[in-house]
Amino acid sequence: MTVHNLYLFDRNGVCLHYSEWHRKKQAGIPKEEEYKLMYGMLFSIRSFVSKMSPLDMKDGFLSFQTSRYKLHYYETPTGIKVVMNTDLGVGPIRDVLHHIYSALYVEFVVKNPLCPLGQTVQSELFRSRLDSYVRSLPFFSARAG
Amino acid sequence: MSRQANRGTESKKMSSELFTLTYGALVTQLCKDYENDEDVNKQLDRMGYNIGVRLIEDFLARSNVGRCHDFRETADVIAKVAFKMYLGITPSITNWSPAGDEFSLILENNPLVDFVELPDNHSALIYSNLLCGVLRGALEMVQMAVEAKFVQDTLKGDGVTEIRMRFIRRIEDNLPAGEE
Numbered sequence: 158m159t160v161h162n163l164y165l166f167d168r169n170g171v172c173l174h175y176s177e178w179h180r181k182k183q184a185g186i187p188k189e190e191e192y193k194l195m196y197g198m199l200f201s202i203r204s205f206v207s208k209m210s211p212l213d214m215k216d217g218f219l220s221f222q223t224s225r226y227k228l229h230y231y232e233t234p235t236g237i238k239v240v241m242n243t244d245l246g247v248g249p250i251r252d253v254l255h256h257i258y259s260a261l262y263v264e265f266v267v268k269n270p271l272c273p274l275g276q277t278v279q280s281e282l283f284r285s286r287l288d289s290y291v292r293s294l295p296f297f298s299a300r301a302g
Numbered sequence: 303m304s305r306q307a308n309r310g311t312e313s314k315k316m317s318s319e320l321f322t323l324t325y326g327a328l329v330t331q332l333c334k335d336y337e338n339d340e341d342v343n344k345q346l347d348r349m350g351y352n353i354g355v356r357l358i359e360d361f362l363a364r365s366n367v368g369r370c371h372d373f374r375e376t377a378d379v380i381a382k383v384a385f386k387m388y389l390g391i392t393p394s395i396t397n398w399s400p401a402g403d404e405f406s407l408i409l410e411n412n413p414l415v416d417f418v419e420l421p422d423n424h425s426a427l428i429y430s431n432l433l434c435g436v437l438r439g440a441l442e443m444v445q446m447a448v449e450a451k452f453v454q455d456t457l458k459g460d461g462v463t464e465i466r467m468r469f470i471r472r473i474e475d476n477l478p479a480g481e482e
Contacts, residue, residue, distance in 0.1 A: 233362050234370075235443045259363030267359040274355065 158296040161226060161242040163287075165262065167275055168236025170196045173266075174278045176287060178297070199230065199238060219251070233258060247296045261287050318390065322416045329429060339426035346428070350435020351442075358440035361387065373469045374398075376446065377405050380437070380467075389413050393465075409463040412456070420457045429457050434465065445473040 162177035172192035184191045199218075206218040220229045227247060231239045231254030239254040239262075265283035266272045272280055291297055328349075332342045361367070365383055370376040381393045391413065397406040414430045428434075434450040441448045447470040454464035 233359075234368065235358055235362060236445075237359070263359045263363040267356050 158246040158298055159244050160247075160291055160294065160297050161244070163242075163257075163291070164192065164195055164238075164240040165257075165278070166192075166196050166199070166238040166240070169275060170200070171275055172196070172277065173237075173262075174284070174287070176284070176291070178291065195240065196238075199240065203230075203232070216251075219249070229254060231255060231258065237262065243296065250296075253294065257287065257290070261290060318413050319416070322413060322418075325414050325432070326418060329427075333424065333427070339424055339428075343426070343428045343431045346431040347435040347438075350432035350437075351439035352435075353432070354436035354439025354441075355443050357388070357436060358443045361440070370444070373402055373405070373446075376441070377407075377467070381407060384440075397466075403469040405467050406453070407465040407467065409465070412463045415457055415463075418457060428452050429455070430463070437465070437467070442473065447471050447473055 159179045161180050162175070164172060165174040167173055170193070172189075172195075175188070175192070184194075186194070202221070203218045207214055217232070218230050220227060222228075222245060225245070227243050227245055229241045229243065229247075229250050231251055237258060239257050241250065241254060243250070261283060265280055265286060266278050267274070269280060272278060272283075278284070329342070329346070332345055333339075336342050336345065361384055364387065367379050367383060370379060377395050381395050385407075386392050391409065391411060393407040393409045395405055396408055398404070412430055414433070418429060420427065420429065430452065434452065437450040438448055449466075449468040449470060451466055452464065453466045454460040454462055456463050
């Protein structure tokens with residue numbers, strides 16, 4: 158099991174933060190284009206899930222899986238989106254993504270008056286705390302899954 | 303500042319008097335800086351707005367409140383969870399409009415105005431106007447354009463303090479640039 162990478166978007170589609178740990182293939186396009194592509198896909202998937210659901214929605218879009226990786230999605234009512242790509246063996250991690258939002262983003266970015274909202278996060282403290290947290294996760298391991 | 307590792311929904315202890323006195327000093331300084339009360343009111347509202355857009359993230363992180371589906375649910379969350387969390391009070395909700403787009407928050411006691419007596423030369427000052435800015439900023443972040451204003455104030459001699467909340471419109475999600 159392993160974590161490939163993580164994106165953090167705000168409700169306007171700005172990529173607030175990107176980290177990667179075990180990513181073997183790059184997208185081959187500029188990073189800014191990759192962020193836009195990812196955000197556009199998530200926007201469409203969220204809209205699709207909402208419109209096509211045969212039942213009233215509770216949490217909306219949660220994750221999707223391909224033959225090689227799994228994308229996990231968590232969105233707050235304020236539109237902050239935490240997106241983590243992992244390998245296939247990782248189960249639901251909504252609590253992990255919520256922790257990244259509530260204990261890392263809110264504590265080290267929102268409560269930092271020198272971090273303007275709506276822009277790429279420049280806080281080294283946030284970046285290092287996030288990295289330490291992800292590396293401590295039980296499913297963060299370079300062992301073959 | 304050292305900080306406990308786990309936070310959950312525990313509330314931090316802090317002298318409410320420190321907050322009251324800090325707010326009082328802020329208002330006093332604004333009254334010295336600006337010629338008239340209307341400008342002070344605008345500055346308090348603007349500061350409150352900037353506080354509200356960040357406070358809502360802390361609130362969502364600490365509570366387990368999901369998305370509210372209507373204005374009545376929003377009112378309950380504001381009065382029973384949010385005011386309790388940040389000010390230690392629970393306003394009552396009254397005076398719903400028939401359309402369900404307006405309600406009033408009745409504050410029996412407003413911790414911002416402990417120790418405060420308004421002098422006669424500040425009759426237009428809305429002392430706690432920061433609260434209106436906070437409410438507007440926080441709700442804008444969850445896609446609700448609202449108007450919040452004091453319609454009764456114990457500092458003005460009214461029996462209670464009343465904040466009138468009016469839903470204006472839902473703010474649409476932004477489409478990613480370049481789509482459609």
